[in-house]
Each structure stands twice: as structure tokens, then as C-alpha cells.
Amino acid sequence: MFPQVVSEYIQTNKVRYVFKNFPLQIHQWAQKSAEAAECAGEQGQYWAMHDALFNNQDQWSGSQDAVPYFKQLATTLKLDQAKFDSCLDTGKYTAAVQADMQAGIQAGVTGTPAFRVNDVPLSGAQPFEQFKQTIEYAQAGGKPPALVVAADDFRSMGEADAPVVITEFSDFQ
């Protein structure tokens, strides 16, 4: 999740954020890493493992066998090692992770990351402004956000440096 969304909306309890597993087949360790996060979750450390996996991705992503590294992360996070290892080795959450993915496919997700802000889809790593606008749209009950009149030109609305500008030539009759 975009750090600014986390700090401005999630940490302030204005928005609920839910992470759903969508392990792509082209990512060799996506399924098992998702299971590692679940196994940490049952010990109350889901988000710590979530962050550790992302922050140390280069340590395991290209590995021949990433499972030992996931177990090492569990050690670092001071999890019950035997419980974590058993959880991961037995595939306790394999089906749950796959169920998440199927739900995503049903929701129209085709790639990662994909977001749903209430019912509004956002695909890819969107800039913060896109999240902000969509969140405010949802907070307003689905109504379009208020138009912003430019301070230096009362004929203009929106950002002065917007990549797209619509100019209308018209009269009032």
C-alpha cells in the first residue's frame, strides 16, 4: 500500500484496508510467501511478516528454495518456530490463499497490485493523488469530488500542471 495512504487514511482509522492474496503463477514463491504470512498471522504477526517479506524480497525472490528464508524471518520475528514451521510445511493455509485468489478473479482482478476502493477498481501502482481522489469520492457517498477553482484564474478548475487540459470555447446562450 502507498505509504501516504497508510499514514493519512489507515493509521488515522478513516479507512479500512484489507489485504487479499493474489499469488501469480509467474512468481515462483508467491503462494508459499502468502502462506508464510498467514502462518505468522495466526501468531498475531501478520503485518510484521507482510512487511518483512516485502522489505526483504531480494533475499528470497530468486532463491531455489525460499522456505528456509521464510522460517528465518519467523525466527527474527520471534514467532513460535515449531508452530510456524509445521504450519508452513503442512500447507495449512494453501487452500485459504487460493480461495483469496479465486475471489479476486471473480471480482475481475487480472494482475497485481489491484485495488477496490469500495466498488471502484484501481489497477497497478497508482499515484497517491488517485487514491486520495477515489477515497474522497467514496467518503462523499459516491458523489463526485467538489471541483477546485484555481486561485489564479477563476475560469479554471483543477491543477495547473494537470497532464490533460480541456478548454471549452462557448457562450452562455
Add this chain to the structure above:
Amino acid sequence: MNRTRVWSSAMVALFIMALLGTACGPEMATPTPRGDAGTPAATVAAKTPVAGQTPAATQPATAPAVTLDPGELPVDPNDWHALGPADAKVTIVEYSDFQ
């Protein structure tokens, strides 16, 4: 002259030590929320973009990750995948993998 050479050698040694210190830093980073915008997006298969959506694989890297204290995250005690109040007016669902 000699003093200058000694000073230069010391600076070179300090620079090398600084480089070695960086290379031998801890493997584990402090757990932090990631900046998605810094991660290239991936797709299941090439498909025609849906109206209103931006193709995932073409998004630029625009934001650095920031360090936040995981202890500050409002984890829902009833669902470890969720942060924030269950009755929030807005819910963001992210579908992603860790790789």
C-alpha cells in the same frame, strides 16, 4: 607535502571503510509498509484494460517506502488481514502477492 599525502590516504581509507560498512549491513530491514508505487506491477495475463482502470504493468515508480512503526497500525483483532475499523465508510481491498 607529506602531510597532504597522509591526509589523502586517511580520507581514502575512511571512504573504503564506509563502503564496507554499508555492504555488511544487517540483512533484515525493519518491517515497514511498502511503497507500491516503487514496485513494478505484474499481471496474470495480457488483457485489454478495463475502462476506468490503468494497465498495471505501465505504472511508474513515484514514491519511496517510508518507515512506520508497525505497532501503530490499527490491526482488526477479528481479521489479521485488515487494518482499521470494521464499520469504516471506505474500505480499500488490495489484491497482491509478496513477490
